Amino acid sequence: MKVSIRKIAELAGVSKTTVSFVLNNRGDEKNISSATQEKILAIVKDHNYKPNQLARSLSLGKTNTIGFVVPDISDPFYGKIAKHIDSCAEERFFKVMIANSHEDKNKESELINNLISRQIDGIILASTQVFESNKYKGVPLVYFDRISPNQKDSFIDINNQYSTEQITKLLIKRGHSKIGFISLTSYLPNIQDRITGYKNALIDSGFVTDENNIIDIDYNNKKESVVKALKTLLCTNNCTGIVFVNNVLAAEGVWALNTYFSELIEKVEFACFDNLDLFDYSLPKVTSVVQPIEDIAKNCLEMLCDQIDNSIIHKGKVLKTTIIER
Known part of the structure; x- marks a missing residue:
């Protein structure tokens, strides 16, 4: 039988307000005796009472x-x-x-x-x-x-800017002088910071930044857009290092490189923001920024x-x- 707060109050010999205070963990605050609280809770348990969450929410705000x-x-x-x-x-x-x-x-x-x-x-x-x-x-x-x-x-x-600067410099340290950047939603401040970090790494290392090496792909068509971006960066612009703005694009990049540009696998290195376990054994492997x-x-x-x-x-x-x- 479904039981109400009114019925619990009748069985416990107390007011509905007292029952409500106990069910909302305010019994001590309202100086309700331990014996009364235990009696109410025992009745609640025996009758498997389930509170009306909407009503409870409205009363508690x-x-x-x-x-x-x-x-x-x-x-x-x-x-x-x-x-x-x-x-x-x-x-x-x-x-x-x-x-x-x-x-x-x-x-x-x-x-x-x-x-x-x-x-x-x-x-x-x-x-x-x-x-x-x-x-x-x-x-x-x-x-x-x-x-x-x-x-x-x-x-x-x-720190988006500093982190991207560091992974770009790692590619430069490994001998890459032409490095591309594959981005997404570049109007957002965090992405702008990552692009700035990438550019700063190139400038600090004595290289000229080339806007043609920064490609913003289509969110709704990521796979085909990454293939197109890699074709431009690797085959037209002769980049040998690629920095991806996140791990989703980097994973697409690993797939695209193996599917369409397998002859370049030994010549290309990737880095990206955020990590995936598959980067430990993918070709190419991917240097990653790990967020906490x-x-x-x-x-x-x-x-x-x-x-x-x-x-x-x-x-x-x-x-x-x-x-x-x-």
Whole structure:
């Protein structure tokens, strides 16, 4: 038989308000005796009472749910972040709603507004847009991966420019003087920083930067676009080193090189942002920047929870990367 709070109150000989306080872990706060609390909880257990989550959320002003919005959940970087966010959130009794914007600004805005309408407690966002501050007023929000240059608060980032400069210099150190750069969504600040790092490495090493060696591929047609980009860089521009803006494009590059340009495998070296295990045994092997995924997830959630629970807005934080040299 389905039981209500009213019925539990009758069985326990207390008011509905007292039952509500106990179920919301406020019994001690309201000076309800331990014996009464234990009696109520025993009745709840015996009758397998399940609270109405919507009503409970409305009464508490909190849903214990957060949103996680990213441009491409199939990207291993975002998938790993999602996994760690979910684990960290579970420890804090939050559920995570994952949404995929598909690199579409309008879809992203629609998703976020939909989450807000569902009374989400807060959002962790890797945006397709450039924001100076939280434009979604009234909802706690933490940015990661894609950060506006002028943003000061509520973000977790890594040093994109320095990291890309270092992997480009590794290719130069190995004797490559013509190095191409294959990019994606280059209008975003983090991608601009990676391009700047690539250019700085060339300039510091005494080479001239050539804009023809920087190719921005089509997000909706990655495979064919990478093949076309490699054909231009390797066969027309005579590049022998390629830096990829992320591991997804680098993986496509490994496939394309083996499928269409296998005669160049021994002459070409790749480097990229983010790592994949397959780069340990792929040909060519890929030198990779490794982002601190667990730390990014942990810091994002801690920063968001401080906004939700305590209205504390933290300054942005920049974390360090490491490099796997292959």
